[in-house]
Amino acid sequence: MTLVQPPMMVHGGNHSARAMRLMIRDLARGRQGIAEAGDLKVRPLETPGPGVRVGDGSALIHGARAWQGAYTQSNIGDAMVEVPPTGPFARTDLLVLRVEDPEYEGERDPRREDIGYFHLVQGVDQDATTVPQGMTAIPLARITLSRNTAVVTTDMITDLRQVANPRSERTMRTVHPHDTEKVPPKHGQWTNWPKEAAWDLDIPAWATTATIVVTLSGLRAEVGSIYAELRTRLGEHSAPPTVVDDDGTTTRRSSVTLADTFTLPPAYRGTRQHLAVQINQIDKYGDGDLTVAQGTTVTADIEFTESPV
Secondary structure, three states: OOOOOOOOOOOOOOOOHHHHHHHHHHHOOOOOEEOOOOOOOEEEOOOOOOEEEEOOEEEEEEOOOOOOOEEEEEEOOOEEEEOOOOOOOOEEEEEEEEEOOOOOOOOOOOOOOOOEEEEEEOOOOOOOOOOOOOOOEEEEEEEEEOOOOOOOOHHHEEEOOOEOOOOEEEEEEEEOOOOOEEOOOOOOOOEEOOOOOEEEEEOOOOOOEEEEEEEEEEEEEEOOOEEEEEEEEEOOEEOOOEEEEEOOOOOEEEEEEEEEEEEOOHHHOOOEEEEEEEEEEOHHHOOOEEEEOOOOEEEEEEEEEOOOO
């Protein structure tokens, strides 16, 4: 096997298109899909009818053949794709972004025709998520049409996009309280506690999902039984609570883990939001004291990730 010479790295060289495709494949780390979370989203027409529109964005598409390399495609503005009406039978279609390189498949002439285009694969399985074998393409959406249907609406479209190389950012925060801090006396309502377990987080502009895990180790319970709910709160979003239910009577130590994954609304992206731990102690089920003190550790593990929106 001979080496494929790298493109654009020497003067006077003669480089093949394949060399560029192989370089793109390597830079994409062998993955394919849309470039960013909002790219190439499929929606109904502005006035719903027998078609859909594909929004702005870019994508990486790997060739179906070995060592074919990868292609890039960019769409600027909405592209309209016709979806033929159904007759007496229901139909499921797959909308893909396809590349038809005549070196490997088809007979398109790149000098006169687009080798990249949006393509509707008609009559696929109702749960289809992948393109037909041997086709160089990525799936964008599945369109499910009932019988005698000529109008595509939002509920008929299933998003199948995947980000080729989703970004992620993970950070850890720790707190070691030195002073004893009991739960504030106004039990029966949510309040920030412990006070040191609070951070201002810079949310990346590309982030669409936040996963937050907070562990409180070495909580001290004493005097009597305790029933309390704890949760995290990021901005205006409150996570489902975790319960501390302790019916002991002597001093004891325990740990609790709070966890939540939620979709970041657009208004949060690229902003700073406050993360805090909150508690709601309910005296109806116990009147003991729950405290943080020396020997307590609070750890916050926060990860922002990118996924299609």
